[in-house]
Amino acid sequence: MDPQSYFKPGDWVVYRKTKRGPAPGPRARRVTAAHKGDNYGYTVDKYWVVEDTLPDGTVLLKTRRGKQNRLSSDDPALRKAGVLTRWMYRSRFLEIERHDSGQPSNAVPV
Template sequence: MRGFEVGEPVVYLMTKQSSHPTLRATTVSPAAHGDDYSYVVKKFWVVSEICTDGSLIVQTRRGKARRVSSDDPCLRHASLWERWMYRDRFPEADLADPVPMKPRPTPEKIGQAG
């Protein structure tokens, strides 16, 4: 499996437990006595840093930084389909993209001919 790179979108399968699973929950299973449910939720993050010990610092959609092991079985590369389908769930480019984007011309500058 190829390694992770800074700025790369990743998917983390987070296991949760509550009495009310969310709409995005998958693999929902009830507890033994039926009080709670355990389920899995996909988290869409972007790699912001690669540590010397091989762990990753990832950026969440709300700007939090989390440290995860690069060999965690719940962490994987986002597929091309997920990058397109869930593009609004990944963090904004300005939070995770190490290369600044070029500014776009404003409408005033477009109408002016040098």
């Protein structure tokens, strides 16, 4: 299947972002120490919503704080959220959708 046609606007996706720093946060996964131990390498799952698919093979993604990220649709770190992920992290995805609709983040959708 063509990666560009795989994602549609409104899809919930997970992006596994690679980071480096002196103190990994509580959501950090696959934590590894640097050679001399000053920093750590780790990954963090980001829960975003597809805003648009673009003709050049990229997807425009919306974060929970309203930022946009543009990634290649065939990036191996990007995947659609599975059923379990959608259920477990539903509030994160809904927060993004509420941000788009202008509702306060503590509002309950009707």
